[in-house]
Structures are given as C-alpha cells and as structure tokens.
Amino acid sequence: MCRREELREGEVRTTQLGLDADGIPIAALLLIDANGDVVAYRNLCRHLPVPLDGGTGQLLSEDGAHLICGTHGAMYRLLDGYCVDGPCEGLSLEALHVREDGGELYVSDLAEPR
Numbered sequence: 661m662c663r664r665e666e667l668r669e670g671e672v673r674t675t676q677l678g679l680d681a682d683g684i685p686i687a688a689l690l691l692i693d694a695n696g697d698v699v700a701y702r703n704l705c706r707h708l709p710v711p712l713d714g715g716t717g718q719l720l721s722e723d724g725a726h727l728i729c730g731t732h733g734a735m736y737r738l739l740d741g742y743c744v745d746g747p748c749e750g751l752s753l754e755a756l757h758v759r760e761d762g763g764e765l766y767v768s769d770l771a772e773p774r
C-alpha cells in the first residue's frame with residue numbers, strides 16, 4: 661500500500677482488496693495506532709454492513725484517537741478495532757493482515773500470510 665516511513669499518525673490509507681465470499685468488496689484501512697504499530701481493518705461497520713466513512717473519506721474522530729462510523733457514530737479503538745461506544749459496542753472491526761517487506765507495507769484479508 662505504501663512505504664512504512666510514508667505512513668503518518670492521524671492518516672488513514674485505503675485500498676480495495678477484491679471481493680469477499682459473498683461478493684462484497686473488501687476495502688482496507690491502514691494506519692498507525694497510538695503505540696506506533698501499523699494496523700489494518702476492513703472498512704465495514706459492525707452495526708450495519710456499510711463503510712465507516714460512507715464514501716466521504718472521513719474515518720477518524722476529531723481527536724484522531726478512534727476510527728468512527730459516520731452513519732450512527734460507533735467509535736473503534738485504533739490499536740485493536742474494538743468498538744468502545746455506539747450501537748455495536750463490544751464488537752470489533754475485522755482485522756486485516758499487515759506484512760512489511762523491504763520497508764513496503766502489504767495488506768491482505770488473510771489472518772496469516774499465504
């Protein structure tokens with residue numbers, strides 16, 4: 661998706677990873693959490709099957725501490741995708757696999773690399 665050093669705190673990179681088993685597009689979100697770790701999640705709210713940003717590109721809360729769903733306000737922690745407030749409180753975003761190779765970051769929808 662990008663080189664590790666290009667990824668900045670407070671920035672979310674996005675890409676498409678193809679379709680899931682149900683034919684629904686898999687949109688990936690790549691970002692750095694508060695610990696400086698690179699994490700990736702599927703851009704799909706756990707309340708209803710809609711993208712967090714609804715196509716607006718607004719993915720982070722104003723303070724940058726959470727991913728936020730623009731439809732009904734669910735707030736997800738960056739470090740693990742856990743919903744701390746909103747209608748899907750207690751559920752987590754679908755985590756995606758991040759691999760770094762030669763400074764380049766790759767994201768896949770597999771729990772483990774092939």
Ligand code: FES
Nearest residue numbers: 705707729732734
């Ligand atoms: S669709 Fe995301 S909180 Fe309702």
